[in-house]
């Protein structure tokens with residue numbers, strides 16, 4: 001068990017995000033603390049992926065601020081990782097992909113090879129170590145991407161629809177890995193369209209609609225007694241308009 005994340009809370013204050021004159025996120029105020037796992041829910045186009053990308057620093061807000069406020073937060077210190085719906089694998093073996101990511105994080109030759117091996121073994125991927133990563137199945141690649149992220153020892157892991165293209169068996173395998181991350185003390189923030197998955201995994205729900213934060217609440221409260229008309233309609237499967 002790792003210590004609780006020390007870089008959190010992460011605060012988005014007055015965040016606006018626009019592309020080419022079109023405002024996609026009009027103004028987002030959000031605080032992510034050590035509670036969780038957190039599921040970010042909302043209809044297509046609600047701004048879930050953009051919000052994760054803003055949190056992770058992949059895109060910069062047009063206005064407003066994104067700040068890590070915890071006692072362990074320090075400028076330039078990497079404390080979060082992100083895994084995408086379609087993982088990006090380099091043209092090398094599964095093991096080579098992990099070693100490469102660990103090299104970029106600054107680990108020396110021997111340490112990164114040991115850490116890569118440990119990550120593959122920990123998640124039952126040892127048999128895939130020498131296979132070219134790009135020929136692995138979608139489920140195997142996603143598990144490899146998660147093992148690669150875990151090997152970097154993030155405090156916070158952003159997952160953007162990690163099981164969107166996976167069959168039930170691969171989905172279960174990914175959810176089981178997420179469970180292990182949580183037990184390791186990693187704060188999970190994930191988007192999903194699978195409400196069953198959100199119920200299984202999340203303790204906190206962030207519900208977005210049209211780039212706005214509509215609700216941030218505990219998962220039981222969200223599913224049993226949504227406070228807003230938008231959330232209730234979303235849970236009923238109604239189109240939001």
Ligand SMILES: Nc1ncnc2c1ncn2[C@@H]1O[C@H](COP(=O)(O)OP(=O)(O)OP(=O)(O)O)[C@@H](O)[C@H]1O
Nearest residue numbers: 019024042043044045046047048049050051191193
């Ligand atoms: N680079 C971009 N240029 C223009 N529009 C964009 C860009 N990136 C995202 N958008 C738009 O911003 C809105 C929010 O996108 P985002 O991907 O965050 O939605 P989402 O909630 O993750 O949706 P989904 O559930 O469909 O994946 C969408 O309408 C999308 O088309």
